[in-house]
Amino acid sequence: MMKCQKSLFDIPDGITYLNAAYMGPITKEAAEIGKQAVQNKLNPWSISINDFFDIPDKIYNLSSALIDAQACDMAIVPSVSYGIAIAANNIKVAKGQKIIVLADQFPSNIYRWQELAQEKDAFVETVSWPDNGDWTAAILAAIDEKTALVATPNAHWTNGTKIDLVAVGKRSRAVGASLVLDLTQTLGVMPFSVKDVDPDYMVTGCYKWLLGPYSFGFMYVAPRNQNGKPIEESWIGRKGADNFARLVDYKDEYAAGARRFDMGEKSNFINAPIAASALKLINDLGVEHISNYIKSLTNYIAERAIALGLNVADDKQRVPNLIGINFKDGVPAHIAPALVAKDIFVSIRGDSIRVAPHIYNDKADIDRLFDVLEKNLINPKD
Numbered sequence: 487m488m489k490c491q492k493s494l495f496d497i498p499d500g501i502t503y504l505n506a507a508y509m510g511p512i513t514k515e516a517a518e519i520g521k522q523a524v525q526n527k528l529n530p531w532s533i534s535i536n537d538f539f540d541i542p543d544k545i546y547n548l549s550s551a552l553i554d555a556q557a558c559d560m561a562i563v564p565s566v567s568y569g570i571a572i573a574a575n576n577i578k579v580a581k582g583q584k585i586i587v588l589a590d591q592f593p594s595n596i597y598r599w600q601e602l603a604q605e606k607d608a609f610v611e612t613v614s615w616p617d618n619g620d621w622t623a624a625i626l627a628a629i630d631e632k633t634a635l636v637a638t639p640n641a642h643w644t645n646g647t648k649i650d651l652v653a654v655g656k657r658s659r660a661v662g663a664s665l666v667l668d669l670t671q672t673l674g675v676m677p678f679s680v681k682d683v684d685p686d687y688m689v690t691g692c693y694k695w696l697l698g699p700y701s702f703g704f705m706y707v708a709p710r711n712q713n714g715k716p717i718e719e720s721w722i723g724r725k726g727a728d729n730f731a732r733l734v735d736y737k738d739e740y741a742a743g744a745r746r747f748d749m750g751e752k753s754n755f756i757n758a759p760i761a762a763s764a765l766k767l768i769n770d771l772g773v774e775h776i777s778n779y780i781k782s783l784t785n786y787i788a789e790r791a792i793a794l795g796l797n798v799a800d801d802k803q804r805v806p807n808l809i810g811i812n813f814k815d816g817v818p819a820h821i822a823p824a825l826v827a828k829d830i831f832v833s834i835r836g837d838s839i840r841v842a843p844h845i846y847n848d849k850a851d852i853d854r855l856f857d858v859l860e861k862n863l864i865n866p867k868d
């Protein structure tokens with residue numbers, strides 16, 4: 487089992503940070519890289535033409551390695567909503583067809599689909615919360631010949647309940663539906679392979695579990711969709727863009743692969759090197775090892791929650807990294823302030839306390855969380 491990696495981070499001993507699902511920290515090394523990047527901008531003569539291409543190339547290589555894809559299948563995007571917009575602009579939806587989403591799905595993977603449904607006289611079908619916790623069965627039951635596309639994560643962002651994407655991918659292909667994935671809440675901490683799932687598009691932000699900067703994410707575009715239309719027509723997405731002296735020899739042809747889908751100014755000289763450092767760390771540690779380490783913590787959370795008489799999703803129905811501690815009648819109002827008073831950081835989502843540990847947490851963090859919960863649930867007046 488991997489060791490706790492707290493020494494890589496700047497998290498003081500008094501802080502119990504269990505909220506990577508909200509915002510992940512960058513490492514101390516990534517911060518140093520960021521400082522150097524700011525210094526380079528102070529001295530712009532140190533930014534070379536090669537940097538415009540070499541830094542994004544690192545991102546393509548490291549991000550594709552995480553998902554079993556080729557570097558040329560990757561695009562750099564600023565946000566999940568941007569990636570979803572690319573998918574929506576390219577997927578064919580006919581009148582009367584349906585777009586499948588989950589109840590209470592994250593809004594960046596909802597609004598564009600609502601708009602598309604309106605544009606095409608199609609409709610959005612929302613899969614309800616399954617009573618038995620089995621999202622996969624509920625999604626499979628919703629997919630039929632009328633389905634144009636399924637837009638889903640592989641973990642519900644509010645409580646970490648799991649969706650089996652291999653099964654959803656298979657069923658989508660069987661009815662000719664497209665599959666669009668937002669993996670922001672699991673990528674890097676739960677194994678995922680485009681070879682197993684075969685999505686049409688997959689997008690993720692980097693600022694949570696991938697321990698990267700804000701406003702920086704990446705996208706996979708399946709080779710079969712790489713002739714599509716990008717959102718922007720950037721100079722750097724065209725063939726021959728590295729010849730700075732001849733950029734006004736306008737080119738009709740895009741650069742090969744998924745390059746056309748990159749956001750403008752993709753060679754973000756400050757964010758991209760920080761993201762590259764983060765992605766290298768995740769690749770070096772190995773997603774499988776990270777996943778097993780974090781799973782040992784969420785299993786411990788489940789054990790402690792159950793001992794307190796609280797509910798969590800069944801082991802088989804939750805992802806390794808995210809767990810919702812559910813209160814039947816809602817999270818009592820005094821719990822959140824009691825946690826903050828002890829510098830314990832989690833999120834309240836719906837009727838659950840969402841706990842999101844990462845490689846810098848250990849069992850002692852979980853014990854601190856439960857000390858407060860026990861004190862405030864069993865003896866609230868002590």
Ligand SMILES: Cc1ncc(COP(=O)(O)O)c(C=O)c1O
Binds near residue numbers: 668691
């Ligand atoms: C599942 C999921 N997707 C996406 C995002 C962020 O979306 P965007 O990059 O469009 O701001 C979040 C943020 O909480 C999220 O939980």
